[in-house]
Amino acid sequence: MTDSQVPVVDWHERQPAGDWLRGSSAVVVLSVDVDAESPVLARGEHYLNHLTTMSHQAYGPRVGVPRILDLLDRYRLPATFFVPGVTAERWPSVMATVAERGHEVAMHGFTHRHPVHLSEAEQREEIERSLKCFARFGVEPVGYRAPNWEMTRHSLDLLGEFGLRYDSSLMDDDRPYVTLGSGRRIAELPVQWLLDDWEQYAFLPEPDIGQQIEAPSKVVELWTAELEAMRGFGSLCVLTLHPFLTGRPSRLRALEQFIQFALSRGDVRFARAEEIAALVLGDEQGSATGPA
Amino acid sequence: MTDSQVPVVDWHERQPAGDWLRGSSAVVVLSVDVDAESPVLARGEHYLNHLTTMSHQAYGPRVGVPRILDLLDRYRLPATFFVPGVTAERWPSVMATVAERGHEVAMHGFTHRHPVHLSEAEQREEIERSLKCFARFGVEPVGYRAPNWEMTRHSLDLLGEFGLRYDSSLMDDDRPYVTLGSGRRIAELPVQWLLDDWEQYAFLPEPDIGQQIEAPSKVVELWTAELEAMRGFGSLCVLTLHPFLTGRPSRLRALEQFIQFALSRGDVRFARAEEIAALVLGDEQGSATGPA
């Protein structure tokens, strides 16, 4: 590697965000990735015959999603559900129910294949198929999250091209900012591994999606400690939940404890991702808008 | 992957279950997988010469099983022992003692090879050899659990064909349900990784069966938190124990603490798997029946 091979320039543009905190010390976005069988089928269709693996993933839409919706109802909290196209097609009731219960539905790829491993044409196809699939459910998504959070420069440009208003896949801040895709302003609502349930709970031998199972009490501690400290920095706390993991009884209780902790602070707001995106982009009315 | 390659249809049929809760808030099935050396020999017969690995596994039938039986006696609790054919042949006293002490013996494959890696003929041979082996001990099993819980569609059909009444390998619920195998009704008693001792305790370099050793106190917390939360959902808590792991002194104490916690609730029942299966299938007398 010679000097010229190390670009000094930044690799993605950033611009400051509008006032999205609005007096809160921190804001929580509860984001639910309804992966279901999609990450497994993305690794090979032969898993269709692996009933245990299929059933492990199906627990999400079948049992986890209804329980998470009930918990959100109990606390009257809004959430954003990122739904791969494959999940929407396999579990059409999920799409209907989530929207009916007043939550946002956003894009999460069609097949849950990771953009970094796709050609530009494949990335485009993923978005087109997702939009077409969502349209059949009457859903016009304004936001996107890359499967496994693995974006390329081209992914951002596609979001701009298709008129998406926000992405939630990058990690270079814990406060939202404005970036550009195909020259259009896109709100970035950054995520991070420590606010994800996957790294704490995922265990499955075939395919290997994780190898350890932590106690829910550890996860409550991890997440409440982060939120508590984020209150000192005015951060956006994007929590990422997977119904096939967090939908288990003791983990739902852990999520509830996190929610109770956040509410007990008095200065933490909950919001849908699209609401934060609208504020970040400075949309006049502070509410979300559909794709251009 | 085109649209037509993603099947929208469900991949295994489900029907509602009979009243198996019977007024309890949750039911615990203590299931003991007496793997002994079988999972190791399934990976290669050369392990016969690896005395440390062989002895690590032999601890199960030699020391772990008697201690677990004593613990069950002390609390007068019923349990279900899933025994691979290889274990039954290598440790005949285990089969005799477990049945004598009033527990259920059920099938767990013959060689502990995972069904997803076997041909249909090999899967059939595994069941036939198990039934033949069990018959020599006078045992007529009514239930089955796939080695490593790794079932295929064909596995379910074989259970129906051989007249088995229940399976305990799938993960798409935490309440039992009725599924079909070769057109016959089969009770599914679902399991999950977090209620298994393997993921918490298993460590062995050759073959690699796990790489970390958690404290028993963490395991008590994991299991009691799950059972406590299951009481709110009317769940079936199928705990899976391996004598070569849970048979160690401090882990037996952890199991005892879980049992004491369950008993202290007052509304949690313990049952053999076959009893739950009979209730789920709506057998008149609510008791288990043998294979058709």
Next chain:
Amino acid sequence: MTDSQVPVVDWHERQPAGDWLRGSSAVVVLSVDVDAESPVLARGEHYLNHLTTMSHQAYGPRVGVPRILDLLDRYRLPATFFVPGVTAERWPSVMATVAERGHEVAMHGFTHRHPVHLSEAEQREEIERSLKCFARFGVEPVGYRAPNWEMTRHSLDLLGEFGLRYDSSLMDDDRPYVTLGSGRRIAELPVQWLLDDWEQYAFLPEPDIGQQIEAPSKVVELWTAELEAMRGFGSLCVLTLHPFLTGRPSRLRALEQFIQFALSRGDVRFARAEEIAALVLGDEQGSATGPA
């Protein structure tokens, strides 16, 4: 695998042990494996040039061993040091000091290569070189522990042939027993992964010897919970310590807490491995004897 390929017979003989408990509820053997650079060099001599890896291992004899000896002195406790030949040659002062301070020195292979990966001739050479090397220090070992605890049937026979009195590598009990090697009686003092510091503390990227670092408090809990429960079974608690790991300040403190816990019970005895072996074998005077 056909029936005939699954041997029903046991794979190593066992006979009952003499009275080694002698009224204690449990006995602790503190065993110290002074591996130093040997496990690393066994994977490739090119590690000689990897100063960080070499220094990570050298911490053991350089800093860890003297500190462990001081701790043992403070509590007037006996211990057994298993020393690979390579360590004895590279760190001659360790051999001298350990013996001088009244502890047992036993064999741990010459190069720390695992017996399961060696030919019979190589296994023999490992023992002959170790005995020759020990002889130069005036040490006549009576016991052996296989590197990584990975024994073969042939390993046991070699111990019998060379007149060793005990082995400490197998895992099928937590009470000592008598086995046979070349027809001679050998005491087995069984070990287990959960009473080893390696699985809790070892981290090194090249070569990969482990990938996680647990808090000493977890290790204290793991070991004291096991010893406490062992008191109910009359077990032998063989603790295995590696000076390059346990020699770190906070881990020495964890070892001290374990020792204090054991002493506080009032019915737990500490002993050298050779003393337990002599009692197990029923040697008249209950003390260790040299090789025949």
Next chain:
Amino acid sequence: MTDSQVPVVDWHERQPAGDWLRGSSAVVVLSVDVDAESPVLARGEHYLNHLTTMSHQAYGPRVGVPRILDLLDRYRLPATFFVPGVTAERWPSVMATVAERGHEVAMHGFTHRHPVHLSEAEQREEIERSLKCFARFGVEPVGYRAPNWEMTRHSLDLLGEFGLRYDSSLMDDDRPYVTLGSGRRIAELPVQWLLDDWEQYAFLPEPDIGQQIEAPSKVVELWTAELEAMRGFGSLCVLTLHPFLTGRPSRLRALEQFIQFALSRGDVRFARAEEIAALVLGDEQGSATGPA
């Protein structure tokens, strides 16, 4: 491996150190490795297009470094920042700010490739490029830390040849000592894996830099237990922090708790690495000197 292949001689020379404790019970060096994108780019330039991975690393210089600097200011503590050349070129403001705020800047390779995998010529080039790059910022480094701490014998010699005064990459003690590089005296300030944040917090799938995320409370316990025990041995506690990891809110709080603990002892001193090096080498005035 024959006898002659196992060198009895030591693999790096050591000499005793000057009085660096100066009456303290232990000394803490807060060392900050500002890796940013360098370890990722060292594994392949294609990661330039992996926006999530790039952003995960960029969190360090963008958000983590300013927060760590603020924390140090609040407690008026000195620190040493090890900065790869690639980071200095990509994030020039980091170099400027760190020096301005009164901290030491030291070398950490140019590309963050591990010395053990480089030829001698490549190792030399890494140092020459680093020195040239640092010179453009007016920084004359006196110390070095190998990327991933993976030194060779040649690395030490190069430090001597280029007049560096100290290294901080080896692990065979927890007290500093004097070693030789190209015949010149070099202070070694030893590190260890358990006092590093990487092993506790690092998680990233592509490239795989770690696979688990521990709670900050565990890390506080790990580090304070080690420092507390080090006070009994007169040790140098070299804490290693990565801004892309420790820069997260709850982990900054963990670092602050460690600092508060150290300060509460009353007999623990904080120092820059160069100050300890000068005392170790016995420089008359006890302060750092530039390269010869």
